[in-house]
Amino acid sequence: MNFPENLVDRLHNSKNIVVFTGAGVSAESGVATFRDALTGLWARFDPMQLATPQAFVRDPALVWGWYEWRRQLLLQAEPNPAHLTIAQLQQKVANFQLVTQNVDDLHECAGSKNVIHLHGCIFSPRCFDCAVSYSFSAAPDMQQEVKIPPPACTSCGGMIRPGVVWFGEALPQGEFQAACEAAAQADLMLVVGTSGLVQPAAMLPALALRNNATVVHINPDAHQSGQPNEFALRGTAGNILPLLLAQLHHSK
Numbered sequence: 228m229n230f231p232e233n234l235v236d237r238l239h240n241s242k243n244i245v246v247f248t249g250a251g252v253s254a255e256s257g258v259a260t261f262r263d264a265l266t267g268l269w270a271r272f273d274p275m276q277l278a279t280p281q282a283f284v285r286d287p288a289l290v291w292g293w294y295e296w297r298r299q300l301l302l303q304a305e306p307n308p309a310h311l312t313i314a315q316l317q318q319k320v321a322n323f324q325l326v327t328q329n330v331d332d333l334h335e336c337a338g339s340k341n342v343i344h345l346h347g348c349i350f351s352p353r354c355f356d357c358a359v360s361y362s363f364s365a366a367p368d369m370q371q372e373v374k375i376p377p378p379a380c381t382s383c384g385g386m387i388r389p390g391v392v393w394f395g396e397a398l399p400q401g402e403f404q405a406a407c408e409a410a411a412q413a414d415l416m417l418v419v420g421t422s423g424l425v426q427p428a429a430m431l432p433a434l435a436l437r438n439n440a441t442v443v444h445i446n447p448d449a450h451q452s453g454q455p456n457e458f459a460l461r462g463t464a465g466n467i468l469p470l471l472l473a474q475l476h477h478s479k
């Protein structure tokens with residue numbers, strides 16, 4: 228792939244890098260995205276029945292069982308070249324921050340450190356009532372998504388809920404603030420595999436652009452880049468990121 232000349236210069240000169248990822252970075256690990264037309268989870272499932280606090284209260288077993296099914300799929304997934312390249316990039320760059328919307332741990336499995344998880348983590352459930360954290364005792368064993376009643380909190384008896392951020396809920400405040408600070412300070416932001424449709428996470432690239440960062444979208448879908456410091460590299464993260472890493476000559 229030939230990168231635009233003016234992008235290559237910007238890549239060479241960048242010193243403060245933020246990588247912002249969405250479900251597309253895990254797609255090549257076999258993990259379904261949310262909004263891809265045929266394969267996305269929200270093409271097959273209704274988020275309002277599964278991913279809101281009201282849905283959990285209405286039918287806890289439906290919601291818990293669905294997240295257990297997803298947890299099982301994620302336990303079988305492995306990092307792909309995109310996750311591995313992002314981890315390598317962190318090794319090369321002194322000022323680096325990875326921010327993800329993903330609730331999997333594939334970035335960590337690839338070796339990334341200090342990852343900001345804006346939407347929580349499916350492996351870190353907690354009590355719906357008292358927020359005490361809960362440890363899974365076993366991996367789920369399911370052929371498909373089925374109803375499973377959530378376990379009870381050992382502290383207050385409340386229902387254990389998935390450790391993810393649902394629609395209508397606030398992002399973890401410290402994480403979001405740290406992500407905004409990193410985005411505002413970045414001179415390069417790589418936006419990898421996100422539709423950019425879910426706020427407030429989706430405001431991070433705009434924040435970086437406003438602060439004159441170079442923003443590079445890596446996605447098989449076209450991105451309308453409106454500004455001179457905004458670029459779109461069309462393709463999968465697993466193909467493009469290794470090529471892009473080769474353009475970044477950094478040493479810590």
Ligand code: OAD
Nearest residue numbers: 249250251254260261262328346392420421422448463464
């Ligand atoms: P989406 O499913 O909305 O978007 C996934 C993006 O990844 C799309 O733009 C795809 O074109 C792109 N994509 C697909 N395969 C790719 C590949 N191999 N390489 C690069 N890009 C690829 O997922 P998100 O933007 O992450 O919320 O969705 C944001 C939030 O909405 C999620 O965090 C989730 C969901 O509801 C929570 O879990 C709270």
